[in-house]
Amino acid sequence: MAAALFRFPGNEAGWADNDAGAEGKRQSAVIELIDISKTYHIGDSDVHALDEVNLSIDDGEFLGIVGPSGSGKSTLMNIMGVLDVADCGVYLLDGTSVESYSSGELARIRNRHIGFVFQNFNLIGRMSIEENVELPLIYRGMKAAERRPLVEAALEKVGLLDRRRHTPNNVSGGQQQRAAIARALVTEPSLILADEPTGNLDSHTGAEIVQLLHELNASGRTIVLITHDSTLAAQTGRTVHIRDGKVAEE
Amino acid sequence: MILQSIKMALKSILANKMRAFLTMLGIIIGVMALVVLVSLATSATNSVSDRISQLGNDLFTVNIRDDGGKPLKMDELDELTAEETLGLVAPYLQSSGSVKQGTSTVRVSITGTNNAYFSIMSSVLAGGRLLLQPDLDNYAHVVVLSYEAAAELFENVPISEIPGQSITLDDLPYQIVGVLAENESVTSTGMESYAVYVPFTVTARTTGSSDITSFYVMATDSSQIAAAETALDLWLFTRFDGDTDAYYVQNMETLSETLSSVQDTFALLLGGIAGISLLVGGIGIMNIMLVSVTERTREIGIRKAIGATQGSIMTQFLLEAMVLCLIGCAIGIIGSGIVLLIVNMIASSGTDASSSAAATTYTLSGTVIVVSVVFSTIVGMVFGLYPAQKAARMHPIEALRYE
Numbered sequence: 210m211a212a213a214l215f216r217f218p219g220n221e222a223g224w225a226d227n228d229a230g231a232e233g234k235r236q237s238a239v240i241e242l243i244d245i246s247k248t249y250h251i252g253d254s255d256v257h258a259l260d261e262v263n264l265s266i267d268d269g270e271f272l273g274i275v276g277p278s279g280s281g282k283s284t285l286m287n288i289m290g291v292l293d294v295a296d297c298g299v300y301l302l303d304g305t306s307v308e309s310y311s312s313g314e315l316a317r318i319r320n321r322h323i324g325f326v327f328q329n330f331n332l333i334g335r336m337s338i339e340e341n342v343e344l345p346l347i348y349r350g351m352k353a354a355e356r357r358p359l360v361e362a363a364l365e366k367v368g369l370l371d372r373r374r375h376t377p378n379n380v381s382g383g384q385q386q387r388a389a390i391a392r393a394l395v396t397e398p399s400l401i402l403a404d405e406p407t408g409n410l411d412s413h414t415g416a417e418i419v420q421l422l423h424e425l426n427a428s429g430r431t432i433v434l435i436t437h438d439s440t441l442a443a444q445t446g447r448t449v450h451i452r453d454g455k456v457a458e459e
Numbered sequence: 460m461i462l463q464s465i466k467m468a469l470k471s472i473l474a475n476k477m478r479a480f481l482t483m484l485g486i487i488i489g490v491m492a493l494v495v496l497v498s499l500a501t502s503a504t505n506s507v508s509d510r511i512s513q514l515g516n517d518l519f520t521v522n523i524r525d526d527g528g529k530p531l532k533m534d535e536l537d538e539l540t541a542e543e544t545l546g547l548v549a550p551y552l553q554s555s556g557s558v559k560q561g562t563s564t565v566r567v568s569i570t571g572t573n574n575a576y577f578s579i580m581s582s583v584l585a586g587g588r589l590l591l592q593p594d595l596d597n598y599a600h601v602v603v604l605s606y607e608a609a610a611e612l613f614e615n616v617p618i619s620e621i622p623g624q625s626i627t628l629d630d631l632p633y634q635i636v637g638v639l640a641e642n643e644s645v646t647s648t649g650m651e652s653y654a655v656y657v658p659f660t661v662t663a664r665t666t667g668s669s670d671i672t673s674f675y676v677m678a679t680d681s682s683q684i685a686a687a688e689t690a691l692d693l694w695l696f697t698r699f700d701g702d703t704d705a706y707y708v709q710n711m712e713t714l715s716e717t718l719s720s721v722q723d724t725f726a727l728l729l730g731g732i733a734g735i736s737l738l739v740g741g742i743g744i745m746n747i748m749l750v751s752v753t754e755r756t757r758e759i760g761i762r763k764a765i766g767a768t769q770g771s772i773m774t775q776f777l778l779e780a781m782v783l784c785l786i787g788c789a790i791g792i793i794g795s796g797i798v799l800l801i802v803n804m805i806a807s808s809g810t811d812a813s814s815s816a817a818a819t820t821y822t823l824s825g826t827v828i829v830v831s832v833v834f835s836t837i838v839g840m841v842f843g844l845y846p847a848q849k850a851a852r853m854h855p856i857e858a859l860r861y862e
Contacts, residue, residue, distance in 0.1 A: 292764060292855045313768045320766020331761045331859065335474045345765040347463050392765065 238301070239399050239431050240266040240289060245298035247284050247454075258284040259295070260454035266400070266433060271426040273445030274435045281454040282435050283404065289433065290323050290402050291315045303399055320348050324393025328405035330385040332377040338388045339364070339373040345396045363395040364388075367421060383414035390421060394430065401425065404435045419444060461778075464771070468779040471751075472786070482747040483787035485740025486838070490791025490831045493733035495798050497726050497827040502820065504722035507715075517678040518579060519691055520709040523671065527705055530670035531698070533595075533659070539676060539694060544687040546679040549576035550671040552662045556629040558655060560612040567608055567653045569628070571662025577603075577639075579675050585609075587622030587637030594636075594658040602628060603637040607652040628655065629665070684710070730827070734834065740787070741838035748780050748846035759850050760858030773851035780843025781836060788835035796823055 247259040258281040266272050276282040287293040288300065291307055294315075300307050302322060307315065324345075325331075332341045342363055346356045364370045367387040377385050386406060393401050403422060407415030419434075419441060426432050426446070434445055442448045450457045472479045523531055536548045552571040557564050570576070577589050585606060594601050604612070604621070613621050624635050663669040678687035691708060699705040752759070759772060767775075799821045806821070 287856055290764070292859075313770065316763065316766050316768040319764060325764050327859075331757070331764070333758050333761060335471070344762070348762075348766040348768075348771060396766075 237268050237304075238265045239268050239270075239303060240264070240433075241299075241301040242289070243299040243301070245288060245295045245300060247281075247288065247293070247295050257454045259288070261298070262451075262454070262456045264449065264456055266431065268399075268431055269426070269429055271423070271432045271446040272434070273442035273448040274433060274451055275437065275439050275442040275448055276451035277437055280451045282437075282451050284454075285451060285456075286402055286404050286433075286435050289400075290325060291318050316348075320345055321396060322399045324396060324398040324401040326386070326389050326393050326401060326403040326406045328408040330377065330382070330389045330409070332385055332388055332392075334377055337374050337376055338369060338380070338391075341377070341388060342373075342392045342395050345392060349396065359395055360391075363391040366394065366425075367391045381414070382410050383417060386410060386414075386418050387421065390418070390425075394425065399431060401430055401432045402435070403432065405437070406434070407436070407438075407441065415441075461774070464774050464778045465782060467775055468782045471779060472783060478747065479783060479786075482743055483740075483783055483790065485743040486737065486784050486787030486835060487740075487791040487794065489733060489737030489740040490788050490835060491794045491798065492736050493730055493831050493834075494792055494795035494823065494827050496729040496733055497830075498795065498799060498824045499802070499821055500722060500726035500729055501824045501827070502822055504719055504726070507718060507722070517681040517684055517687070518711050519676045519678075519688065520673065520711075521676060521691070521695065522673045522707045522709070523705065524707060525702075525705050526670065527699065527702055529699070530668075531672075532669065533671065535698070536671070536674065539691070542687075542690045542694065544679055544683050544690050545676055547575040547579055547677040548674060549573055549579050550659050550674040551576060552659065552666065552672070554662070554666065558608070558612060559627040560624070563612055565608060565611050565653055567628075567655050569662065570654060570656050571659040572656060573659055575677075576656070576675070579677050583640040585638045585640040586618040587635070589637055590656060590658055595660045598660050598664060599658060600631065600633045600661060601636045601658065602626065602633040603639060603656040604635060605639050605652060605654040605656075606641045608655055609635075609638040611653060628657070631665070633657065684712075730830075737831075737834055737838055741784070741842040744780055744783055744839065745842035745846060748776065748843055749849070751779075752776060752846045752850045755850075756853065756858050756861040759853050760855050760861065763853070763855035764859060769851040772853075773847045776847035776850045777840065777843045780846070781839035784835045784839030784843075785832070788832055792823075792828055792831065799823060 242262055242264040245259055245262045245264075246257070249256045249258055260281075262285065264285075274282055274285065284293070288295050291300075291302070291310075294308065302318065307318060310318065319325075332338070333344070336344075339360060343356055343360050346359060351359075361370065364373055367390050369384060369387050369391060372380055372384060372388075377388065380388070386409075390401075390406075393403075401422075406422070407418055410418060422432055422434065423444070432445075434442070436442055439448075533550065536550060539545055539548050549572050554569050554571075556567060556569050558567050572590070573595055574590050574592060576582075587603075590601065590603055593599070609618065609621055612626065613624070618638050621638050622635050626633055626635060659671075660669070676687075676691055678684050680687075688708070688710065695706045695708070696703065762772060802821050
């Protein structure tokens, strides 16, 4: 808890960019990482991907995590997205510790609390954009009639309603990333994790995607943007740097 | 959720139609082999046992194998007829020979017997009369022709004019006294349709032995078969001084039971062989599912990232294998129906010249359809399990990184 308090001045800077609506949720932290460490064993050498990381992300925040490749930012994202589990430390997601969860429970958490946006979009090629967006709701066990309005709303928000029947291969990269964002937000997650979302896009389209993320943040979504591009990170509400598995506040 | 998974499975199968079809081919061939072979065997069994039961269960066939120097004679059979539970008794001696009439010669089967034989075989006259006791007593050279033999020997002659004509049977002259009506029972099919019947005593004389080696006995009442059999056994036992090896009694019921059990075994054997080909088809399914799981590693990663549990990934791939098997099974059953239809067409066009009544119709056996559906489901489940497990156990991060 001391770690969270320690970060408080940094948070102040973040709030400045946020809309007033987020003010009421100020107290609640969506994510709290306390002394998180992760070590990979490659051959006989140990690689400390994360070394006692402490990080707190509040509801409605737009956080940028910047670091060069190999700095441990992907590992951090995997742990925050509960795709992976830390070796030691405490991870509180929406106030609940996730270490003791089974793989089934972790899948449920990913489904309900986290939306992923990947560098290479990661859409399923033989399914239409609409079906890709629908998929997380299917895994939630929602009925078709309940799914339809949610999918339409998400596609509307990213401006892809007219392309819903296309397969990902038949639309541009920017549109694919929009589809991926629609898939991430259709479940109304506590947190959207974007890992180099502009990495495979030209600068103009990349700027549009960042603009879209800003719009989502303005409507109250908590967003974590992971990038190696510090100019992109500068546009976020708060930026933390990661280097050699250690996190440093800007 | 299951419905959704089936939709997903169908979708990914349809996404790769050619491959899905080739994968299914093993199952299709396996199911077709199973259904067609077993249906053929079952239909054949049913048709044979139908014909046997036409003969009636109240009929016993007695064969004398070793008379121990005390051969059975005609007059002794009267003792059997006297038994309360036993009715008609007909000795028979079968051989073959050739019949000449004018310029035509026909190979025939010759049965030396008495009047009771025709009642036992439910033969009906088309013209003239049957063999009578005086014919036997007088060693009369008279003959009754089967319908087919008469038709072959006397083309374009009305049946009513045939009795009274003369023929030569194995170089001896005989007078035709009667012609039987066309008979649909087992005795009139195949080779035996060209049959002639002469008095038992006449065949006994031409073959040089008046001993009876085989005869039919019919129970007076079909509800008294057990009692009749006991009476018959007792009489034979006494007659041959307790030597049970001297004679052999056969009942049509036991014969048909034996026959159907033999053919059941045959069907099981054929089914087993076909089952093996289904199993081989299953290995093909497993192979393709493993390829499919590897190809779709990234997809599995994506699905896991957005919240698919191990269970739902497992269900998805398992259902895909099972749906693949069941579609194959359905195609196989439809294919079997078509094959049997063709077999029926060939069989009926081949046999209607000789006797249309004897043609067997081959039908899809309901049991084997159920068995093949169940078996295909099991094959899909067993061979889909390992690939599905492989998919379910993938680590999401590694799966997402897969190129």
